[in-house]
Amino acid sequence: MPTKKPSPILIALLVAASQFMELLDGTVITTAIPRMAQSFHVHPVDLNLGITGYMIMLAAGIPLSGWAAERFGARTVFASAIAIFTGASLLCGLADGFWSFFAARILQGLGGAMMVPVGRLVVLRKTPKADLMRAMALLTWPALVAPILGPVAGGFLTTYASWRWIFFLNLPIGLVGLLSTLVLIDNARPEELRRLDWTGATLSAIGAVTFVYGASLLGTAAGSVALGAAMLVVGAFAGWATFSHARHLRAPLIEFGALRAVAFAATVRGGSLVRIAISSVPFLLPLMFQLGFHRSPVEAGSLLLVLFVGNLGIKPFTTPMMRRFGFRTVLIVNGALLTATFFGCAVLMPQTPPWLELPLLLLAGMTRSTEFTAMNTLAFAEVPPAGITSANTLFNLCQQVSFGLGVAAGAILLRVGHGLFGPPQAPLSAMDFRFAFVGAGLICLLGVMDFLRLDAAAGAAVSGHRHKSARSAV
Structure with a gap:
């Protein structure tokens, strides 16, 4: 007896929940920074590295997401990404020093970099054209809601509980997401696998990271204008090099x-x-x-x-x-x-x-x-x-x-x-x-x-x- 295929809308809901969790963690700690700085005995400005490092890892890891899904299967990569992100959230909540927290945030960013793009890829592959508008509408709300609710939720938890609960709340969400992934998503892979384009991966990661970081420096009062401008130039050049490199390959990463x-x-x-x-x-x-x-x-x-x-x-x-x-x-x-x-x-x-x-x-x-x-x-x-x-x-x-x-x-x-x-x-x-x-x-x-x-x-x-x-x- 053939098994019933999971509804594309259920898959879209699963991916939307994981995307919400990832985007929320990008903004939720902004209002908790003073309390966290007290816990780690550092200056509040130093904790900006926790936000920047997280965003940089997201940008650096995304180019590898499509290749990884083809090479290892979407279910394997998506489930692994949720597990990494959830485990890193636990480590963030347990961190007793700034550098252990920073390392956990880097790990969190790596999980998020694979989680959202691979989830979106699964939705695009499994959803018929007629249902695509409904599915994409579900994937849109996390990007709109998370940046607004993040600071509010962070402030509430920090005031009435502890900043550590910002990260502990990811644990039940991540566990449910992991179990749902194993049920709803298959592990199909293409017959012909692409070799990893190391040059394209390196150039695209450099371009994304330096461009975002350079712009961030220009927007910070303590940031160096010269360094920020130089990073933007490097990012733009790396982006052009990625495009030029891809034109000469049969199967480029991007x-x-x-x-x-x-x-x-x-x-x-x-x-x-x-x-x-x-x-x-x-x-x-x-x-x-x-x-x-x-x-x-x-x-x-x-x-x-x-x-x-x-x-x-x-x-x-x-x-x-x-x-x-x-x-x-x-x-x-x-x-x-x-x-x-x-x-x-x-x-x-x-x-x-x-x-x-x-x-x-x-x-x-x-x-x-x-x-x-x-x-x-x-x-x-x-x-x-x-x-x-x-x-x-x-x-x-x-x-x-x-x-x-x-x-x-x-x-x-x-x-x-x-x-x-x-x-x-x-x-x-x-x-x-x-x-x-x-x-x-x-x-x-x-x-x-x-x-x-x-x-x-x-x-x-x-x-x-x-x-x-x-x-x-x-």
Whole structure:
């Protein structure tokens, strides 16, 4: 009697849960840093290495994810990644010194680097085109929710329990995820296995790490501008070298052929700019409310949760919206509204009444969620099955770098604005944040303009949208 295949939606839920766990750990310790520094008897600034090291390992490991899934099987790699991530979480919670904690965070980043890309690859392989929008919508919410809930959850656990529970909570989630992986995911591998492209792996890792780290240095007050700029140059050169190297190999680690698909290219090129802008918001908003408007951390956190409400509230409507209007229209019109929310945040003032603030933040959450879902779904709508693995690796690498650059871009814009509008030693003002939000809005607008190149029927096989010309031909 044949066994029933697991539902693609169940697999998508499993991958979404693992992605949420990985993204949450990237931000959850930000509010716990002072208490952790006391436990380790170090300066709070030193603990930034715990965040940076984690993000760097994520960026460095992603290029190997597709090859590892083909070589060892998706179930083996995904289960191993969850086990490594969960075990490293336990070590983080038990750490009794800074360097043992830093080593555990590096291990955690390695697990996360394999966990999310391989999970997404499984979803893309197992989900029929007709169900892809629903599955990708499930994979979108962790990227929207985790950066907002992370600092709130970290602050709550640190205040009412212990910072160690930030990591211990991963243990039951990881155990359930590991058992579910063994049941839901098979270990199929292609008949012809690729040899590992060591040169491509090295170049892509160097490019991702140096670019993200260089941007982070430029956005830090104590960072060296010269070193940060040099790292950006090295990262850009390594990225170009990775592309050039791939053109001369039959089976490179990262295949750029998927960029020939207009839809995929738009979601990588313009989509990366949109993601950078969106990722700057959870960094800029709490700082603006606290430092620019002199509000309490509790009030700032509560206002940020309005974004979360908008993210979830629009979810039931995103799929019907894309089916009715098509990807191109949704990405452009919703992208314009998203851009407007950045400019709206720029004109907020300390005396702005809540009845104006709350609808703006709600709209920002709704448009963020819709744009993310549309971009992530359209990306693979026109990629042939043979190119899914390479396209997924490239997409995840660009997405991770974009998330890393989001906070850096927000910090850089703040530094530039502060240099223009205030004395160097003066505290940040509302004008500094106004400049930062305008800059982030222009980055978003530039990315949205790239979607003008899309065909009106782009991704119709996935969305089910029937353009006017297609309907009239029936």
